[in-house]
Amino acid sequence: MLASLNHAFLSFGPHEVLKDVTWAIQEDECWGVIGRNGAGKSTVFKVLLGELELDDGTVVRPTAERGIRVGHYAQDLVPATGGSILEEAMAAFGDVESLQHEMRDLEHRMAEPGVDLDAVMERYQKVQEAFERLDGFTIRSRAESILFALGFAPEMMDKSVLELSGGQKSRVMLAKAILQGQDLLLLDEPTNHLDLPSLRWLESFINGTNATVAVISHDRYFLDRIATSILEIELGRSRAYEGNYTEFIEKKEAEIEIAERHFERQQEYIKRQEDYIRRNIAGQDTKIARGRRTQLAKLQRLEKPLKDRRRIKFSFPETQRSGDTALVLDKASVGWDGVPLFEPLEHFQVKRGQKLAIVGLNGTGKSTLLKAIAGEIDFITGGSRLGSQVKLGYFDQHHKNLDPRNTVFQQIQAVIPMAPKQDVLGFLAKFSFRGDDVDKPVTVLSGGERARLSVATLIREGVNLLLLDEPTNHMDIHSMEAMEDTILSFTGAVVVVTHDRYLLGRVADSILRVHENRTEFREGGYEDNQAWVDLDIGEEPGEAEAVEETPRRKSEPQKAQPQKAQPQKAQPQKAQAQPQKPQPIDRERQKTVKRWERKVQEAETAVADLEGRLAVLARELAAADPADWEVFGARLDAQKALETELAYAMSAWEEAQTALEEARK
Secondary structure (H helix, E strand, O other): OOEEEEEEEEEEOOEEEEEEEEEEEOOOOEEEEEOOOOOOHHHHHHHHOOOOOOOEEEEEOOOHHHOOOEEEEOOOOOOOOOOEHHHHHHOOOHHHHHHHHHHHHHHHHHOOOOOOHHHHHHHHHHHHHHHHHOOHHHHHHHHHHHHHHOOOOHHHOOOEHHHOOHHHHHHHHHHHHHHHOOOEEEEEOOOOOOOHHHHHHHHHHHHHOOOEEEEEOOOHHHHHHHOOEEEEEEOOEEEEEEOOHHHHHHHHHHHHHHHHHHHHHHHHHHHHHHHHHHHHOOOOOHHHHHHHHHHHHHOOOOOOOOHHHOOOOOOOOOOOOOOOEEEEEEEEEOEEOOEEOOOOEEEEEEEOOOEEEEEEOOOOOHHHHHHHHOOOOOOOEEEEEEOOOOOEEEEOOOOOOOOOOOEHHHHHHOOOOOOOHHHHHHHHHOOOOOHHHHHOEHHHOOHHHHHHHHHHHHHHOOOOEEEEEOOOOOOOHHHHHHHHHHHHHOOOEEEEEOOOHHHHHHHOOEEEEEEOOEEEEEEOOOHHHHHHHOOOOOOOOOOOOOOOOOOOOOOOOOOOOOOOOOOOOOOOHHHHHOOOOOOOOOHHHHHHHHHHHHHHHHHHHHHHHHHHHHHHHHHHHHHOOOOOHHHHHHHHHHHHHHHHHHHHHHHHHHHHHHHHHHHHO
């Protein structure tokens, strides 16, 4: 075990951040850590790293004293050196760097007169051996290859980290963490400043590395590609799930349905008991009523499930209907200082109801094009015009349409002042603003809340053409889902600039790609055009390798792909009869087999335990009195919960058994 938390509790003053978090990190795992903004995900990492101490519970930390090499990435990390990009990345090899400096000093000392050459040579040999054990001669090439993959050109290696933008500094710190974390990588939102090629490289690296990885991320497509387990932190408590994000959602939905039934039944029971107590506390049955009141006081109350985990289907009132064409671009190009970023769009149309995504690398002019259409900057060539009866709304990442003097309710009410209060509240509920949320000042809203309110304001104003610039940036998954549902339910046309592949897959029905100073349009969404969008140049969509539904197991390196059989020259009969040399032992295959054997054994134990508990519960149900609703209902609910858990356990066993059989081939 590399690290663990056991019933971790941590509070900051009266605010309980972690209430009960239990998590064990083993070798050969890749964890996706999810939860709402402020749920405590980054706090968990800080506890593991020793930056925070628990108020209660226990922690086993991944320390250097235990021989564990840890790499940690977070967006607030600052460079440790004022040197070049390459020097900052290579600072990950602290021990190696110090050995290298000592070797240079010793080399200079060898040339000094009067030095004890034998002693210097002896020390030099020891330092050199230590340097070679740590692969010191390869650290520069390893650092450079990772920096290149994260978007840094070779000529940038000597550039000072102090001259970099915030996003570039974050990528340098990510490269440094990857180089440090040879046993365990703790990555906090590593994808925020990556374009698609860099993101694809990171997926490939995580799937191929031998290090254990834990990733805090709101990128659901990324989690589907890399995660073998999910840790959800919700209301200060943790729950672990086998599988990637999509599998987690399926299991979570089933759990919520069961929890809702349990909660509703308990509420009905409490209501009946309270009604009986109220009617009989002063009557002939006062003793029974008091006894029931005592039992009710001891009852462990179930927490109300968070129903908003589910998708809420809704639609907006019909906006003013535009003509069939919402937007036209004529010979349009944008840029800076008179220099266009791409060749002009000769005659491009966006139709009513169309959901167009604009994709491409950073700096290709996607957001600049939206600004020009919105009238905030001028086109370099050509221009745009709106269709008949089109009202445009522009969403930027600064949410300029929000008034900081307003509350959430006042922001929407200001659009249509005479609207009834219930109408405003109902409209806000569609954007997940309920209860006390509607009285929050705009100034205290999180980034995701501000984004949702900004779009809500535009829709309330009756726009029928939405321009959205990275609408899911800095959002948690709950807010992303709400944004996607908003776009899908909007009856007007939408033009969205995004790197969010999950949003692309759910929302876009057509794509405009900006690449190498040219634009190209294709019908269909992300799944139809994945290789083209991800810039897998040379692969047509029909020929592109199919996307894996589950991430590659980390013990199966990417390079271990089946090779095509090569034609062999005919050999003499005598040569064929000679005994073949023994094949070298495949250490990776052995490791994979042992890992899946352990998984199969664990799954079999879990299945046997659940079947035994179900058998006991079945006997108890058979002997129970159905008239005693409280006891009979509780046992019936317990049986259903165990049956659901058994179904998951059987599925896990089948997956592990299948993987074991494949590994043994």
